[in-house]
Amino acid sequence: MKKFLSGNEAVVEGAMIAGCRFFGGYPITPSSEIAAHISARLPQVGGKYIQMEDEIGSLASCIGASLTGLKVMTATSGPGLSLMLENVGMAIQAEVPCVIVDVQRGGPSTGLATKVGQGDVHQVRWGSHGGYPVIALASSTIAETVEFTIEAFNLAEKFRVPVFLMTDKIIAQLREDVDLDSFKDYPIINREPASENDEFLPYRAESLTDVPAMSAFGGKHLVRASSTTHDQRGIPTSDPEKITFKNERLFRKIQDRADEICRWESDLQTGADAMVVSFGISARSAKQAVIEARAAGKKVNFLKLQTLWPFPDKAVQEASEGVSRIVVPELNWGQVALEVERVVGKNIETILVNKTNGLIIQPEEIIAKL
Amino acid sequence: MSIFTYINEAKLPTFWCPGCGHGVIIKALAQAFDELEIPNNKIVVVTGIGCFGRADDYFMTNAFHTLHGRAVAYATGVKIGNPDLTVVALMGDGDAASIGGNHLIHAARRNLGILALCANNRNYGMTGGQYSPTSQFGDFSATSKYGLPESAFDLCALVQAAGASFVARSTVFHYNNLVKYLKQGITKGGFSFVEVLEPCPTMYGKFNKLGAAPEMIQKIRDEVVPVKRWEPDSDKLPIGILRNIDKKEYTDAYAEVIRKAGGDNGN
Structure with a gap:
């Protein structure tokens, strides 16, 4: 429908x-x-x-x-x-x-x-x-x-x-x-329910990339949820080893599994010297700019970021191979541009095309920097 | 059954200072659970931050230790998510009256069926005895060295005005009444608020030269009067059940919304 x-x-x-x-x-x-x-x-x-x-x-x-x-x-x-x-x-x-x-x-x-x-x-x-x-x-x-x-x-x-x-x-x-x-057939993921057999720990994890299985309030288990740094029982802890495990896991369960999370759309051209990286509404202007630049004979890579965090480092690295400059159109003072620069380093020029006056970026403003 | 069906005996003594009223309050709450025979897994104890924010550590129920002032806001989600649960929000006076005041009055206005308990020791004990919205005019504290130029909230009056269906005030001296009010609050089926006056000898008592815990508790006893004998121009605070009215509880009212929208057909 x-x-x-x-x-x-x-x-x-x-x-x-x-x-x-x-x-x-x-x-x-x-x-x-x-x-x-x-x-x-x-x-x-x-x-x-x-x-x-x-x-x-x-x-x-x-x-x-x-x-x-x-x-x-x-x-x-x-x-x-x-x-x-x-x-x-x-x-x-x-x-x-x-x-x-x-x-x-x-x-x-x-x-x-x-x-x-x-x-x-x-x-x-x-x-x-x-x-x-x-x-x-x-x-x-x-x-x-x-x-x-x-x-x-x-x-x-x-x-x-x-x-x-x-x-x-x-x-x-x-x-x-x-x-x-x-x-209709889009996969739907539900949280993993905690096993009824093992001793229940609300934050049970074996490895640093584990996500603990969950039980709901009112179910079979007594659940603890806590804003204070806690051990696997959900009890506040000051044990440096337990704190390290918890905090490192909070970091790694996302950062180390970025490949499972990150999505992007790329349209690369052999021999491209420039690339446009964008996201959200600005990616629509960027896409049009790339179409027009190519029609005018320029070779340009296009990368639309669909995941912003964890930042898709790999996508930016792969798409930027061989280019000398990257244009980043965005409606702020260079937030994604900063990440792009972090990923590609100083050998590739990162050029911000931005606007913060409530208007969107026009394709020609991007083309002018390509 | 005993209070140790709900309180983890292995965790005693509590980490609170000698003479603190918090231990008395959690005992009273456990006794209320026990006398009402509520299954442990159907209770959610929600706490905020501060000395009393540690109260959930002692409960063998579902426990939800949250942020400063937000216990009632989280409890709102828990109760709406599963209206069959007994949800108790435990707060100090900083939690309930200061940073969380907005959540408190709105939950009362909605008549959400939870028990909100404020352990009122009239100061921020954990952070070193700063004055709170329930400190009295002229009180000394870590941040009012010349006497407090502000007046205290009457929390029970506030919550009544906001629309709660059950409001009671007690003290740690009036233990048996406290248990009674907690039981009534839990079973009320509407927003219930119980304020408990208690001593903080370590901070509030020290700054105001009120003596040790027994003397402080006697002073608390002497500054309250049963509501039946209370006069509006009295300089004493009324204790007892200050409001007990029947009105539609929020999740019951929302069940009506679901029925009107056609969502009650087993979805």
């Missing part, structure tokens, strides 16, 4: 396909339609919507509901994300699956409430104190927005980690045809 969906509606369709059963929200432009639609959809399947008193409460309620065994989601924009950060850390530490949709708008602060921005790339990764990894996806089409919402749930459940879906004001409100039937 083809539907003419906006990005915000696409998030709701993806969430329903993934099996979302709880949404804790707080209104904020330009994400509000997600809450409006899902508040009507969830009770139709026995799910629950609650509008909390602030964004701190909305993500906190999601974390609580997730621990009862439900798939949970919230949606916000930059200012709300700023308030949610303590709970991002909570979900990382307590290892609670949750999906956070960040419909980006222009900053800083209240900034440009109704205009586009892409300035939250580093905030989602580094905003929570301690600097532990999360997963973030970025969609640039409406079909991708449906798919990546499902994928965000899958990754959250699989890795017991907060997963961000990053869209923006334009993606949220532009409409494209999407065939929802094409997601």
Whole structure:
């Protein structure tokens, strides 16, 4: 069934396909339609919507509901994300699956409430104190927005980690045809249930890349979830060995398994001297720029990042082989460009094409740098 | 059955200072669970941060140790996620009245069926005895060396005004009443709030020269009066059940939303 969906509606369709059963929200432009639609959809399947008193409460309620065994989601924009950060850390530490949709708008602060921005790339990764990894996806089409919402749930459940879906004001409100039937057989991942046979440990892990199996509050096991650094029983610990194991595992279960997580779309040309790397709404301008540059006889590689965190180092390395410069169009002061530069080093020139005035980047502004 | 069905005896003595009221409060809560015979796996004890934030360590129930001030916000998700659970949010006065005040009043307004318990020792003990929103005008503390120029919250009045269906105040001196109120709060089927006045001899007592725990507990006893004998112009605080009304509980009201939306057909 083809539907003419906006990005915000696409998030709701993806969430329903993934099996979302709880949404804790707080209104904020330009994400509000997600809450409006899902508040009507969830009770139709026995799910629950609650509008909390602030964004701190909305993500906190999601974390609580997730621990009862439900798939949970919230949606916000930059200012709300700023308030949610303590709970991002909570979900990382307590290892609670949750999906956070960040419909980006222009900053800083209240900034440009109704205009586009892409300035939250580093905030989602580094905003929570301690600097532990999360997963973030970025969609640039409406079909991708449906798919990546499902994928965000899958990754959250699989890795017991907060997963961000990053869209923006334009993606949220532009409409494209999407065939929802094409997601009928899309794989759905559910959290691994803890064994009924072994002694139950809420954070049981053998290796540094393990993700502990889960039990829900109210089930057979007595579950402990904790924001304090804890051992495998969920009890606070000051034993350096146990702390090392826990913290290193929080890092490695994401970073060492980046290959299982990272997705991108590349379109490479033999003999290319330049490359365009982009994501989200800016990737649409970038794609058009590459088409026009090639039509004018230039050889250009194109790389669209669909995963932003863990950063797809491998994709950037492979796609940049042989090029002398990389153009990175983005609606911020060079957040992805900084990562690209980290990956490729100084031998390849990284050129930022940016805008922070609420407008999108035009293809010709990218072509001028190729 | 005994309180040790719910309290892990191997973890005693508690890590709290001698004379602290927290141990008395968790004992009262365990006794309430015991007398109500609630299965351990159907209870979720949610804690915040501060001395009382460690309370979950002692409970052999589901335990959810969260962030400063957010216990009620997490408890909201837990209760809505599984309305069959007995959800108890344990908070100190910093948790409940200061950083978490917004969550407290909104959960009360929604009449969410949880028990929120505030252990009120009138200061931030863990961080060194700073004044809190329940410190009294003129109190001395680590951060009010010249006497506090602010007045205290009446938390029970606040939560009543916000819409809670059950509100009670007790002290660690009035132990048997405390157990009774906790049991009523747990079984109320609406938002229940129990404030417990207690001593913090290590910090609040030291800064205000209130003596050791026994003297502090006597002072707490003397500054309260049963609500039946309480007069509005009294300088004493009323203890007892301050509100007990029947109104629709949130998850029951939301079940109605699900029914209207057609989602109650086994999905």
